[in-house]
Every structure is written in C-alpha cells, then in structure tokens.
Amino acid sequence: MIGEAIAEGYLIDQGFTIETTGYRYRRAEIDLIARKGDTLYFVEVKTRRGLGYGDPSSAVSAGKEKLLAKAAAHYMYSVGHEWAFRFDIVSILLYANGKL
Helix, strand or coil, X not given: CHHHHHHHHHHHHCCCEEEEXXXXXXXXXXXXXXXXXXXXXXXXXXXXXXXXCCCHHHHCCHHHXXXXXXXXXXXXXXXXXXXXXXXXXXXXXXXXXXXX
C-alpha cells in the first residue's frame, strides 16, 4: 500500500494522469492505470524492505504477467481504449524501518 502511494505520487510528478488504482478483473489486480499523452500504462508496483528475496521486480512471474494482460484487455474493452498501451513495473526498496 505504501508502495502504490509512492509510485502514484512519482507518476503524477512525472506528468501522468492516474486513471484508476487497484483495478480488479477476476483473479487479477492492476495496481495503477495511468495515462500520459495517448498512451495507457498498466503499472505493477513491487515494494520490498531489502534485497533478501531479490529485486522487487523479479516477483512478477509469467503467470502474473498473463493475469495482468487479461485484466488490461478487459479494462481497455470496458473504456473503449484503442490506442497505445504498455506494461511497466515500479520497484521500490524501503529501509528496514519502512522509510524510503
């Protein structure tokens, strides 16, 4: 949750518009859906308190990618989106005390 808030703030600072957060479709959840220009961004946020389990982005498995793709297709269909899109991962490492 803190990771999603940090990522959302960062994207807004970079000029993105947040379309929705926590978008659910069946078993999938897309953390953030953002727009910049004509491109829609489906963003998975991974937050860790260290590298003990590897880089946060390595937690996105092939199965998770398939679920995200299905959820993204459903979202695009539901809003009539017919232009560019992409998938991104935002990795956030926190200090052990939970701070950036």
